[in-house]
Amino acid sequence: MAHPAMSGTGTNASDDPLRTAIWRLRSRACWADAAALLQPVTASAALQRAVLLVERCLYTEQGWAEAEDALRTAEALADGDDERGAAACERGQLAYAATLHGVRDRADEARAALGRAAALIAPGAPERALLDFRRGLLAENLTRSPQAARAAYRRAHAGAAAHADALLLSFTWRHLAGLALRDGELAEARHGFAESLRIREELGYLVGTAPALASLAETESEPEASRLLAEARRLFRLLGGVPTWLTHQLTPPGAATA
Numbered sequence: 601m602a603h604p605a606m607s608g609t610g611t612n613a614s615d616d617p618l619r620t621a622i623w624r625l626r627s628r629a630c631w632a633d634a635a636a637l638l639q640p641v642t643a644s645a646a647l648q649r650a651v652l653l654v655e656r657c658l659y660t661e662q663g664w665a666e667a668e669d670a671l672r673t674a675e676a677l678a679d680g681d682d683e684r685g686a687a688a689c690e691r692g693q694l695a696y697a698a699t700l701h702g703v704r705d706r707a708d709e710a711r712a713a714l715g716r717a718a719a720l721i722a723p724g725a726p727e728r729a730l731l732d733f734r735r736g737l738l739a740e741n742l743t744r745s746p747q748a749a750r751a752a753y754r755r756a757h758a759g760a761a762a763h764a765d766a767l768l769l770s771f772t773w774r775h776l777a778g779l780a781l782r783d784g785e786l787a788e789a790r791h792g793f794a795e796s797l798r799i800r801e802e803l804g805y806l807v808g809t810a811p812a813l814a815s816l817a818e819t820e821s822e823p824e825a826s827r828l829l830a831e832a833r834r835l836f837r838l839l840g841g842v843p844t845w846l847t848h849q850l851t852p853p854g855a856a857t858a
Contacts, residue, residue, distance in 0.1 A: 622652075629807040629842045631656035632663070635670070643683045646674040650690050658697040659807060659843040667694055682727065685720030688713050689731050696734065700741055707742050714738065729759025729768055736775065750779050770799040770808065774815060781818060790819035807842060810835040814849055 618637060625634035631652045640646035653667040671690055678684045692713035695706035714735055721727045736752030739745045757772035759765075777792025797812035799805075810832040817828035833850045841847060 622648075624804075626652060626655070627803070627805045627807055629659065629839045631659075632666075640670070640673050640677070643674070643677040643679055646670070646677045647683065647686055647690070650674040650687070654690050654694045654697070657694060658700075661701045661703070661844050664694075664698065664703065681720040681722075682725070685717045685731075686727055688717035688720060689727065689734065692717060692738075693734055696738060696742070707738075710738055710742070726759075726763040726765065729756045729763060729765060732756035732759060733768060733771060733775075740775070740779070746779055746782065750776065753779070766799050767803060767805060770796045770803070770805070770812070773799070774812060778815065786819055790816070793819060806835065807839060810839070810846060810850070811843060814846060 622634045622637055625631070625637075635649045635652045638645045638649040638652075640649050650667065650670040650673070653663055653670045656663045657667050671687065671694060674690065675684075675687045678687045692710045695710035695713060698704050698706045699710060714731065717731050718735075721731055732752050733756035736749045736756060739752055740749035753772050753776050757769065757776065760768035760772055773792045774796035777789045777796065780792060781789035793812065793816040797809070797816055800808045800812050813828045813832035813835070817825045817832070820828060829850070832846070836842070836846055836850050
């Protein structure tokens with residue numbers, strides 16, 4: 601089973617009603633409501649609840665204490681290398697998010713946690729692709745090492761494809777495209793951003809669609825660029841200004857910000 605942190609679990613007609621309900625809430629930025637559907641009495645449920653609340657921190661810059669509490673519960677209930685590795689991966693992601701958003705510098709904690717996850721998660725396991733992706737995020741955004749980031753994203757991309765993790769593929773397409781755009785490879789960047797957007801629209805991943813639209817707009821000429829940005833702004837407002845990191849990019853010049 602793909603790790604719930606990035607998998608499209610809940611998007612198929614054959615999925616059970618609980619997973620479908622959690623996916624629908626999560627994809628609409630209702631992480632707290634989705635987490636409330638889970639009772640953290642098993643390692644699996646506790647981990648999935650932590651996943652949701654950690655993701656909320658990254659997208660909203662809120663709920664840090666709740667995420668920490670949920671993660672501690674998941675770590676306490678983890679039994680076996682797979683579960684301990686998955687919990688360590690979430691610990692690394694939470695520390696990364698706190699560092700990225702300037703809450704507190706936890707870069708060393710993020711690296712240590714992801715290193716711990718790498719020692720626990722077997723090569724070739726579905727969870728390994730998510731781990732590789734997150735190591736790429738650290739390399740790109742904290743270490744400022746685009747070459748290391750690209751290598752990690754490519755490993756994650758291959759792993760996501762091998763395990764049919766469509767949502768993770770939307771992330772790897774997007775971040776590989778971002779590096780291509782930085783290098784001036786416009787056609788490659790446009791293709792990657794378009795693939796990311798296509799997957800997110802197919803999955804109904806609404807909270808990730810505005811970032812995908814805004815990224816694709818950077819590679820298009822007018823009037824297509826303005827059309828994409830207008831749609832991104834509409835979704836951004838619909839979700840109450842989430843993800844917060846789009847605020848500056850999607851606020852029209854001269855407009856007041858909240």
